[in-house]
Each structure stands twice: as C-alpha cells, then as structure tokens.
Amino acid sequence: VHRWKGLDLSQIPYINVVKHLTSACPNVYSISRFHHTTPDSKTHSGEKYTDPFKLGWRDLKGLYEDIRKELLISTSELKEMSEYYFDGKGKAFRPIIVALMARACNIHHNNSRHVQASQRTIALIAEMIHTASLVHDDVIDDASSRRGKHTVNKIWGEKKAVLAGDLILSAASIALARIGNTTVISILTQVIEDLVRGEFLQLGSKENESERFAHYLEKTFKKTASLIANSCKAVSVLGCPDPVVHEIAYQYGKNVGIAFQLIDDVLDFTSCSDQMGKPTSADLKLGLATGPVLFACQQFPEMNAMIMRRFSLPGDVDRARQYVLQSDGVQQTTYLAQQYCHEAIREISKLRPSPERDALIQLSEIVLTRDK
Amino acid sequence: MNLRQLLLHLPRYLGASGSLRRLWWSPSLDTISSVGSWRGQSSKSPAHWNQVVSEAEKIVGYPTSFMSLRCLLSDELSNIAMQVRKLVGTQHPLLTTARGLVHDSWNSLQLRGLVVLLISKAAGPSSVNTSCQNYDMVSGIYSCQRSLAEITELIHTALLVHRGIVNLNELQSSDGPLKDMQFGNKIAILSGDFLLANACNGLALLQNTKVVELLASALMDLVQGVYHENSTSKESYITDDIGISTWKEQTFLSHGALLAKSCQAAMELAKHDAEVQDMAFQYGKHMAMSHKINSDVQPFVKEKTSDSMTFNLNSAPVVLHQEFLGRDLWIKQIGEAQEKGRLDYAKLRERIKAGKGVTSAIDLCRYHGNKALEALESFPPSEARSALENIVFAVTRFS
Numbered sequence: 176v177h178r179w180k181g182l183d184l185s186q187i188p189y190i191n192v193v194k195h196l197t198s199a200c201p202n203v204y205s206i207s208r209f210h211h212t213t214p215d216s217k218t219h220s221g222e223k224y225t226d227p228f229k230l231g232w233r234d235l236k237g238l239y240e241d242i243r244k245e246l247l248i249s250t251s252e253l254k255e256m257s258e259y260y261f262d263g264k265g266k267a268f269r270p271i272i273v274a275l276m277a278r279a280c281n282i283h284h285n286n287s288r289h290v291q292a293s294q295r296t297i298a299l300i301a302e303m304i305h306t307a308s309l310v311h312d313d314v315i316d317d318a319s320s321r322r323g324k325h326t327v328n329k330i331w332g333e334k335k336a337v338l339a340g341d342l343i344l345s346a347a348s349i350a351l352a353r354i355g356n357t358t359v360i361s362i363l364t365q366v367i368e369d370l371v372r373g374e375f376l377q378l379g380s381k382e383n384e385s386e387r388f389a390h391y392l393e394k395t396f397k398k399t400a401s402l403i404a405n406s407c408k409a410v411s412v413l414g415c416p417d418p419v420v421h422e423i424a425y426q427y428g429k430n431v432g433i434a435f436q437l438i439d440d441v442l443d444f445t446s447c448s449d450q451m452g453k454p455t456s457a458d459l460k461l462g463l464a465t466g467p468v469l470f471a472c473q474q475f476p477e478m479n480a481m482i483m484r485r486f487s488l489p490g491d492v493d494r495a496r497q498y499v500l501q502s503d504g505v506q507q508t509t510y511l512a513q514q515y516c517h518e519a520i521r522e523i524s525k526l527r528p529s530p531e532r533d534a535l536i537q538l539s540e541i542v543l544t545r546d547k
Numbered sequence: 548m549n550l551r552q553l554l555l556h557l558p559r560y561l562g563a564s565g566s567l568r569r570l571w572w573s574p575s576l577d578t579i580s581s582v583g584s585w586r587g588q589s590s591k592s593p594a595h596w597n598q599v600v601s602e603a604e605k606i607v608g609y610p611t612s613f614m615s616l617r618c619l620l621s622d623e624l625s626n627i628a629m630q631v632r633k634l635v636g637t638q639h640p641l642l643t644t645a646r647g648l649v650h651d652s653w654n655s656l657q658l659r660g661l662v663v664l665l666i667s668k669a670a671g672p673s674s675v676n677t678s679c680q681n682y683d684m685v686s687g688i689y690s691c692q693r694s695l696a697e698i699t700e701l702i703h704t705a706l707l708v709h710r711g712i713v714n715l716n717e718l719q720s721s722d723g724p725l726k727d728m729q730f731g732n733k734i735a736i737l738s739g740d741f742l743l744a745n746a747c748n749g750l751a752l753l754q755n756t757k758v759v760e761l762l763a764s765a766l767m768d769l770v771q772g773v774y775h776e777n778s779t780s781k782e783s784y785i786t787d788d789i790g791i792s793t794w795k796e797q798t799f800l801s802h803g804a805l806l807a808k809s810c811q812a813a814m815e816l817a818k819h820d821a822e823v824q825d826m827a828f829q830y831g832k833h834m835a836m837s838h839k840i841n842s843d844v845q846p847f848v849k850e851k852t853s854d855s856m857t858f859n860l861n862s863a864p865v866v867l868h869q870e871f872l873g874r875d876l877w878i879k880q881i882g883e884a885q886e887k888g889r890l891d892y893a894k895l896r897e898r899i900k901a902g903k904g905v906t907s908a909i910d911l912c913r914y915h916g917n918k919a920l921e922a923l924e925s926f927p928p929s930e931a932r933s934a935l936e937n938i939v940f941a942v943t944r945f946s
Contacts, residue, residue, distance in 0.1 A: 249771075
C-alpha cells in the first residue's frame with residue numbers, strides 16, 4: 176500500500192490503475208467489501224473508538240432547524256418544497272465530516288477545543304449545496320424516489336422543483352457571503368462549478384476504454400468529492416493559517432469523497448432498493464457505466480457495445496447487471512475505494528491526534544463497509 | 548465561438564427565419580417590425596429607444612465588452628447549442644427562450660448590464676484609493692464593475708432558461724414526444740445551472756463579500772418572483788385575487804430586485820457610501836418597475852392591435868382594473884368575454900380600456916419613472932447620467 180503514497184489516483188488511466196493495483200497487491204481479488212474488517216479497534220492515538228456520527232453531531236445539534244432558518248421565504252409552498260429534504264432523516268454525512276474536520280484542524284493548530292460559528296455554517300452550506308444539486312439531479316434523471324420518499328419533482332412538478340433547487344442555492348450563497356471571508360467564498364464556489372461540470376461529463380461518454388475510466392473518475396470527483404474536499408478545506412482555512420493543513424483537509428475530503436461514490440456505485444448493484452431508499456440498477460437505467468461496469472467490461476468485452484449505446488436496448492440493463500455480478504467488477508471497484516480510503520487515512524494521520532481526527536479515520540472505514 | 552457568433556448560429560439550429568442583421572441595438576430601423584419585440588409592437592417609440600440605447604452604449608465604451616460572457620466560449624455551452632437543435636419541432640419553451648435571446652432585444656442580454664455600466668460611470672471614480680487589481684478603469688468604469696454587469700446578465704439569463712422548464716405530467720400530445728420534452732428539461736436545467744455557476748464564479752472573483760451577499764439575495768428574490776409568475780395559471784382565465792400593492796411586491800421580486808441590487812453593488816465596488824448606494828438601488832428599482840409597467844400597458848395603447856392578440860391577465864392595467872371594479876364584477880366581465888370556454892381577448896380588452904385601469908397603469912409607470920429620475924439627481928451631471936435619464940423618458944413615453 177505504501178506504493179500509493181503521493182499518487183493522485185484520479186490522474187491514472189484505467190489500465191494503469193488495474194496494473195498498479197495488481198502489482199502492488201497480487202491478491203487483490205481476495206479482498207472485497209464483504210471480507211473487509213477493520214484492522215484493530217484502537218485508534219492511532221490509542222483511544223477507544225466512539226461513534227463518529229455521534230461525535231460529529233455534538234456540534235451540529237439543531238442543524239436542520241438552522242438550515243430552515245436560512246430559507247427565509249414568505250411563500251408557504253416554495254418554503255415547504257425547499258425544506259422538504261431537510262427533515263432530519265438524512266445521514267448528514269457531509270456536515271458530520273465537516274464538523275469533525277473543523278475540530279481536528281482547530282486542535283491541530285492551537286489545541287483549541289472550540290468550533291467557530293463560521294465553521295459550523297460551512298456544515299450547513301455543504302448540506303444545502305448538496306441538497307440543491309439533488310433536487311436538480313432528480314429532475315434531470317426524472318427520478319421518482321429518494322431517501323424512501325417521493326422526489327420534489329414528482330410531488331410538485333418539474334417547473335417548481337427547479338426553482339426550489341435554485342432557491343436553496345441562493346440561500347446557501349447568502350449564508351456563505353455572510354461568513355465574510357473571500358477565500359472561503361472562492362473555495363465553495365469551486366464546488367458549484369464542479370457540480371455542473373460533473374453533470375456535463377455524465378452527459379457525454381468516451382469511446383476509448385482508458386479515457387472512459389479517467390472520465391468516470393473525473394466525474395466522480397466533480398459530482399461527489401469536490402463538495403466534501405472543498406468544505407473540509409474551507410473549515411481548515413477558517414481554523415488554521417497553515418496551508419499544509421488546508422491541503423491535508425482537502426486531500427482527506429477528496430479521497431473519502433471518491434471512495435464514498437465508488438461504494439455508492441457498488442451498492443447500486445449489490446443492495447436491494449429497500450435498503451437504499453431509491454431504486455437499484457438506477458445508473459444502468461440512466462445509461463451510465465460506473466466503476467463495476469467498467470471493470471466488468473475488461474472481462475467481458477461484449478459489454479462495450481452496451482456501454483456505447485448507453486444500455487438503451489431492451490434487456491441491456493439486466494444483461495449488464497448479470498455480467499457485472501459474474502465479473503470481479505464489484506470487488507475491483509471496492510478495492511479501488513479501499514485505496515482511496517487508505518490515502519485519506521494517510522493524509523489525515525498527519526494531523527495531531529485527537530478524538531475527531533480518529534473519528535475521521537474511522538469514518539473513512541465506515542464508508543467502505545456501509546450497506547446503504 | 549464568442550457570444551455573438553454563438554447566437555448568430557443558434558437560429559440556424561433552431562430553424563428560425565427572419566433577418567438577423569439587427570441582433571443588437573443598431574441604429575438602422577428597417578427590420579424592427581420583423582422583430583417581435585416590444586419595440587416592434589410600439590409604433591412610435593422605437594426610434595427614440597434605439598437612439599437612447601445606442602448613445603448609451605457609446606458612453607460606456609466598447610459595447611461588446613460584457614458580451615464576451617466568458618462562459619459562452621466554453622465547449623459546454625456550444626454543445627448545448629447543438630443539442631437544442633434536437634428540440635426543433637417540439638413545443639419546449641427552451642426553444643422560445645433561445646430564440647428570445649437572439650431576437651428580443653428589449654428583454655435581452657444587454658439592458659441590465661448596460662444600466663449597471665451607466666450608473667457606474669455616472670457615480671464616477673471611487674473616493675477611496677484602492678490598490679485592488681480589479682481597479683483598472685476603462686471609459687470611466689472599473690473592470691470589476693464590468694464583471695458585475697456581466698454577472699447580472701448571467702443571473703437574468705439563467706432564470707430565463709429555468710423558468711422554461713415544463714411539467715411532464717401536464718404535457719399535451721401537441722408538445723411533442725415525452726422523451727424530447729424530458730430532454731429539453733434536462734438541457735434547460737443544465738444550461739441554467741451552468742450560467743449560475745459562472746455567475747457565482749464571477750462573484751467570487753470580485754473579492755467583495757457584501758457584493759456576493761447582494762447578488763445572492765437578488766437571486767433569491769428573482770427565484771421567488773419567477774415562482775409567483777409561474778404559479779399564476781395561464782389556462783384558467785381567472786386572474787389572481789391580488790391588489791396592486793401585492794402586485795408591486797411580486798413585480799419587484801421578479802423584475803426589479805436584480806437590477807436594483809446590481810446597481811447598488813456597482814456602487815459598493817467603487818466604495819461609494821451608503822447614500823449613493825441607496826440612490827443607485829432606487830434608480831434600478833424604479834426604472835425596472837416603470838419598464839415592466841410600460842410593456843404591460845402596450846397591448847392597450849397601441850393604435851393597431853390584432854383581435855387575436857392576448858395579454859397577461861396579471862399585468863398592471865388588468866390588476867388595477869380589477870381593483871377599481873371589485874372582484875365580483877371583474878369575474879362577471881371575464882365570464883361575459885368567454886365563448887365556448889375560450890376567452891375573447893379583444894372583447895375583454897375593450898372592457899378594460901373603458902375602465903380606469905389603463906390610465907392608472909400609465910400614471911403608475913410615470914410615478915416610478917419620476918422616482919427613478921429623483922434618485923439620479925444625487926449624481927453629478929454627466930453624459931452617463933443623461934443616458935440613464937433618457938432610458939426613463941423612453942419607458943414612460945406612451946405616444
């Protein structure tokens with residue numbers, strides 16, 4: 176694993192990734208998400224793990240109430256739509272990471288046990304930007320359910336759903352501006368741009384196989400990891416003047432974010448829809464070839480044609496699903512996710528030990544083992 | 548491909564016909580009537596309006612400066628232009644929006660940006676010395692103010708695109724295949740988001756948190772305004788039961804807030820004090836209100852109107868007419884103007900013209916025009932200030 180040090184995984188073309196993985200660790204195929212166990216129950220600082228979600232939540236009490244306060248709208252229906260996903264039933268994965276990162280950086284910097292109000296606001300903003308993009312994505316994908324409930328577009332129609340997304344984005348931008356830090360504004364603005372560019376990347380496809388994998392990883396970074404990476408960076412900037420720390424925070428968020436999405440793509444094949452709160456094989460139905468498909472295509476080149484026609488012929492989705500499940504696609508994608516997690520842990524371990532730092536380490540492992 | 552080229556190509560993708568020589572405000576008038584814009588509909592003001600605008604453009608320097616909307620150079624948006632072609636033959640509103648960007652100069656990409664530039668120039672240089680890199684000045688306008696003008700246009704255009712999303716469960720068979728309409732929605736959301744992301748990016752580069760907050764709140768206002776506009780049903784022939792004060796609030800959100808807050812932000816960028824900022828805000832607000840009422844009044848004052856011409860039942864003259872008449876009588880009038888479930892707009896127009904709604908709307912338009920002129924009095928006399936005054940004169944003229 177040490178051979179991965181300093182490597183930016185997203186820069187490596189697909190073929191090299193596979194070569195690299197197999198040479199670095201010849202028995203990759205025996206490793207899978209299902210066999211993966213946490214190596215030890217002690218943190219690097221020797222303390223017993225607590226639940227990272229509980230630890231992070233200490234600074235996030237009232238998160239959803241506070242988000243709803245940012246949505247200052249007089250029109251009741253528009254307000255209801257904008258608040259729809261801030262019902263407290265989400266995992267709050269992003270705010271948790273952000274809150275833990277804030278404390279980890281503050282402790283690293285001057286042993287401060289205090290989380291600044293502005294850092295907490297970043298957690299709100301991260302969740303708001305994420306939600307705004309979900310609302311738009313659901314219209315784009317014509318999705319009908321999310322988190323076990325109907326989507327905004329299914330209840331109120333596409334016209335209003337798009338405006339609800341815009342409204343949440345504007346509220347997030349106002350909150351961001353009020354922090355009063357131009358560097359932080361630039362950092363989080365990058366996320367908004369990446370989210371859109373990621374969506375454009377998803378629209379296109381590449382014919383060349385190695386380009387296709389790089390394209391997939393770039394899309395994954397922009398659509399998922401950029402938000403986590405940049406909000407981690409933002410709280411580090413607010414908490415600590417050292418650029419080295421900002422880079423650690425960014426790299427941690429980026430690597431955990433990519434791992435998170437890779438596992439999400441795996442779960443689309445291995446989980447049942449009840450667990451996910453959204454339909455499975457959703458990506459295939461949208462014509463998207465994610466990690467497991469791209470790996471499976473190595474073993475079953477006949478999948479190429481299906482990928483190119485975006486699984487549009489009758490039976491394509493089922494056949495592709497079967498190919499993936501017969502192949503090592505799931506294991507290889509999981510293995511790749513593990514590599515990103517190792518990288519995330521390697522980065523965050525550079526910070527001074529703290530319960531929050533260790534919770535971030537644990538969180539990156541939870542990302543790998545989650546089943547929903 | 549720059550914006551101008553992109554837009555020149557768009558109509559070809561869209562299958563639009565008609566002259567494209569007059570994309571922007573150019574002095575020649577010969578093709579005005581072929582352009583279905585406000586200017587084309589109003590028989591006497593166009594010459595005046597064109598003159599006002601072309602002179603204003605000269606004042607702010609190179610008129611194409613903020614037309615180079617940088618994001619439009621990107622592959623993403625050029626690709627969209629190609630994709631939009633697939634929608635030809637459907638009734639997706641994105642087509643109308645895209646055509647509008649080309650043809651409709653009155654609602655086009657430029658007016659808001661132009662006003663932001665003019666007011667920047669009218670206010671003059673900053674009283675405080677700044678060393679900010681954005682502070683190089685061309686034609687009396689800071690480059691950061693030029694960026695702001697562009698951002699204002701980006702936000703306006705993004706919402707123009709987003710307001711044209713269709714509800715998939717309300718489609719008529721005449722709209723075209725479901726798949727195409729879905730595709731149209733997808734492209735509309737993405738291009739709107741793309742424009743917004745570029746606006747955010749431009750705002751971040753201005754390095755001024757107050758300006759970011761102002762424009763973000765303008766976006767929030769605009770979204771709420773568009774929501775109100777969208778939620779008034781065009782099919783039911785029943786107007787909203789709102790008085791003119793509610794109408795004003797909603798119209799400020801949908802038509803005034805962006806310009807008002809952008810004008811204010813332009814002053815903030817040059818470090819002008821709170822009083823100057825407020826005057827700029829007032830000018831932007833009242834000019835925009837006056838402008839909106841003017842276009843609302845057009846269907847009722849033009850010498851020649853075709854009988855089939857419809858008008859918005861939530862426009863200023865109609866809302867005022869309703870207020871004078873009382874809700875019950877108004878509903879009765881609408882009922883009387885309906886035949887076999889279709890509204891006879893010509894008949895209803897005559898009823899409205901017989902009442903006091905139209906003249907009150909004209910009064911209201913002039914009231915806002917005067918307020919805009921009052922706000923300008925605090926700026927020192929200059930050709931930029933005159934241009935801003937002339938814009939007000941043009942939108943308050945009804946002859």
